[in-house]
Amino acid sequence: MTNLKVKFCGVEFKNPTVLASGVLGVTAASLKNVIRNGAGGVTTKSIWLNGNQGHKNPTMLGTEHYFLNAVGLSDAGIEKAKDLFTEYSKPKRLAPIIASVVANKIDEFEDLTRAIVELDPDVIEVNISCPNVEDKFGIPFACDPMQAAHATKIARKVLNGLKSKIPLIVKLSPNTPMIGRIAMACAEAGADGFCAINTVGPGMAIDLKTRLPILANRVGGVSGPAIKPIAIKCVNDVWKATKLPIIGTGGVMTGEDAIEMIMAGATLVGIGTMVYYRDVSGFGEIVKEMDAWCKKNGVKDLKEIIGCIK
Amino acid sequence: MNIKKFNTIPEMLPIKAIVKETDTIWTFVFDAKVDGWELGSKPGQFVMMWIPGFDEKPFSIARDDGKEFWLTIAKVGPATEKLFTFKVGQYVGIRGPYGTSYTFKKGDHLALLAGGYGAAPLYNVALHAAKLGCKIEFIAGARNKDLLLYRERVKKLGGGKMAGKVKYHACTNDGSEGFAGFNTVYLEELLKKDKTINKILTCGPEVMMKKAAELGVKYKRESQVSIERYMKCGFGVCGQCCIDDTGLRACKDGTIFDGKTALKFKEFGIYHRDSVGMKKAW
Numbered sequence: 001m002t003n004l005k006v007k008f009c010g011v012e013f014k015n016p017t018v019l020a021s022g023v024l025g026v027t028a029a030s031l032k033n034v035i036r037n038g039a040g041g042v043t044t045k046s047i048w049l050n051g052n053q054g055h056k057n058p059t060m061l062g063t064e065h066y067f068l069n070a071v072g073l074s075d076a077g078i079e080k081a082k083d084l085f086t087e088y089s090k091p092k093r094l095a096p097i098i099a100s101v102v103a104n105k106i107d108e109f110e111d112l113t114r115a116i117v118e119l120d121p122d123v124i125e126v127n128i129s130c131p132n133v134e135d136k137f138g139i140p141f142a143c144d145p146m147q148a149a150h151a152t153k154i155a156r157k158v159l160n161g162l163k164s165k166i167p168l169i170v171k172l173s174p175n176t177p178m179i180g181r182i183a184m185a186c187a188e189a190g191a192d193g194f195c196a197i198n199t200v201g202p203g204m205a206i207d208l209k210t211r212l213p214i215l216a217n218r219v220g221g222v223s224g225p226a227i228k229p230i231a232i233k234c235v236n237d238v239w240k241a242t243k244l245p246i247i248g249t250g251g252v253m254t255g256e257d258a259i260e261m262i263m264a265g266a267t268l269v270g271i272g273t274m275v276y277y278r279d280v281s282g283f284g285e286i287v288k289e290m291d292a293w294c295k296k297n298g299v300k301d302l303k304e305i306i307g308c309i310k
Numbered sequence: 311m312n313i314k315k316f317n318t319i320p321e322m323l324p325i326k327a328i329v330k331e332t333d334t335i336w337t338f339v340f341d342a343k344v345d346g347w348e349l350g351s352k353p354g355q356f357v358m359m360w361i362p363g364f365d366e367k368p369f370s371i372a373r374d375d376g377k378e379f380w381l382t383i384a385k386v387g388p389a390t391e392k393l394f395t396f397k398v399g400q401y402v403g404i405r406g407p408y409g410t411s412y413t414f415k416k417g418d419h420l421a422l423l424a425g426g427y428g429a430a431p432l433y434n435v436a437l438h439a440a441k442l443g444c445k446i447e448f449i450a451g452a453r454n455k456d457l458l459l460y461r462e463r464v465k466k467l468g469g470g471k472m473a474g475k476v477k478y479h480a481c482t483n484d485g486s487e488g489f490a491g492f493n494t495v496y497l498e499e500l501l502k503k504d505k506t507i508n509k510i511l512t513c514g515p516e517v518m519m520k521k522a523a524e525l526g527v528k529y530k531r532e533s534q535v536s537i538e539r540y541m542k543c544g545f546g547v548c549g550q551c552c553i554d555d556t557g558l559r560a561c562k563d564g565t566i567f568d569g570k571t572a573l574k575f576k577e578f579g580i581y582h583r584d585s586v587g588m589k590k591a592w
Contacts, residue, residue: 023547023548023549024547024548024549024552024557024559025549026548026549026550026552026583026587027549027552027554027557027583027587029552029553029554029555029556029557030549030552030557030559031557032555032557033552033556033557033558034557036557045549045587051586052586053585053586054585054586056364056365056366057358057360057365057366057367057542058320058358058360058366058403059542059543059548060318060542060543060545060547060548061318061319061320061405062316062317062318063316063317063318063319064315064316064317071542071548074585074586074587075586075587076584076586076587076588080586080587080588083589087554205319207319207320207322207362207403209322209401210322210362210363210401212362212363214319214320214360214403216364216365216366273547275546275547276316276545276546276547277316279546279562280546
């Protein structure tokens with residue numbers, strides 16, 4: 001029997017699959033349903049301190065190759081998050097929950113981190129890389145090593161001040177030629193690990209009849225099968241640069257995709273858009289596929305293959 | 311791989327006709343089959359309609375006979391206000407059909423319990439169920455007779471070849487037509503009198519549907535309800551429409567749920583969520 005259990009920044013996951021932020025993450029009941037379907041852990045939809053309306057529809061569309069979304073980080077803020085964590089923890093947590101947090105001003109991460117610690121998430125993921133709010137808020141912090149490090153440092157300082165042991169990870173953007181350098185800057189600023197990658201682009205899809213971009217926001221982040229090679233390469237860059245634990249995310253549709261992500265350097269595997277292609281039951285199926293691959297290839301513990309590529 | 315299988319890019323269709331039900335409720339008619347695209351919906355399913363450059367919203371299908379499909383839409387907010395400026399021939403984007411459907415079979419005796427706009431999708435059920443050979447009691451509820459949506463169409467369905475197969479029962483709060491009072495009260499009387507009614511299919515305000523599901527349990531009849539929630543994607547990814555405590559998605563695991571299942575939902579008939587996920591009481 002393969003040991004699919006993994007420890008990520010000291011937190012134990014029963015298997016390496018983790019629901020990525022932004023998919024099925026609005027309510028506690030939904031997150032629990034994802035766990036019941038086989039995921040090893042979940043990530044909330046990104047939480048704002050004071051909420052954010054998000055974009056009008058259409059916010060999502062897909063083809064066999066790619067998926068495009070511009071939900072625009074809609075969220076009701078910290079009070080709703082409290083409700084979510086209370087419900088998720090009743091009667092006890094079925095699996096670790098990662099709190100994704102987002103802010104449009106770097107300094108806001110201070111109050112936000114403080115508020116989030118009170119909810120006692122298993123991991124805090126600082127989302128500095130969503131490309132959907134570019135027009136409104138400027139270039140993502142994750143595309144600039146100074147800003148990325150600054151955001152990390154603020155969260156780190158709050159956690160240290162509170163003597164909190166909650167691991168701090170940073171969600172990185174692929175939309176930069178220097179993801180490795182940015183990861184290094186975050187590591188120096190106190191990141192315990194990373195989630196890589198956020199969506200690619202942004203991209204655009206045009207309706208030929210009306211000659212309009214389809215997404216209400218005109219542009220949206222690209223995910224799905226097409227971005228897997230970009231994600232694999234970015235994860236490997238981050239791994240080589242920092243050797244810190246990574247949630248490898250981007251284009252994972254099958255167990256073999258997940259294995260590939262681990263070989264690139266991931267400890268956990270983030271899965272989101274897969275739900276569009278295989279539905280929520282895909283989590284359990286992917287875990288089985290990973291187990292089957294390990295058995296066939298004589299891998300007894302996933303630790304053996306993390307970042308193993310030659 | 312079926313190249314179109316995963317395609318959720320809106321299909322651009324011209325509005326074929328507009329039928330004004332009232333000043334604020336219009337039926338938009340479209341071809342159900344165009345080159346390389348077919349709606350192929352089942353009764354109870356919905357589509358997402360893109361009002362180009364403005365917004366996209368879910369609408370239940372009021373008729374799909376394979377040739378045409380209808381969307382009966384109330385002007386209730388900015389998106390529908392925009393849509394009501396559209397003329398015949400203008401294009402909107404349609405994707406779907408989405409969601410589960412009502413289930414019935416030949417020989418069923420159905421009570422279709424419609425509240426307000428719920429009459430439109432249940433008309434589609436009546437249309438298909440009557441053809442299949444079901445007996446139908448169409449129980450419509452509204453505040454007054456002017457708001458009895460689809461009354462004439464359902465009555466017409468009960469004429470001609472279908473005579474005796476489809477019976478229309480009006481219920482109005484003010485007694486201006488038919489039974490004076492809630493349609494659920496009327497339904498209960500009907501269930502007591504007529505033991506052959508074996509299924510209650512309902513669409514309308516959630517409090518009404520909850521009552522109908524409870525009547526189903528009380529009188530040992532199967533019930534099916536249609537749960538509407540704020541939706542973004544329509545295909546089960548965004549998580550906006552998840553129902554407490556199950557986490558089931560209204561758009562994909564529903565919208566049509568077995569009444570007994572729905573009665574187990576903590577929020578059924580009590581609350582729903584808005585566009586940022588905050589709870590709102592019904």
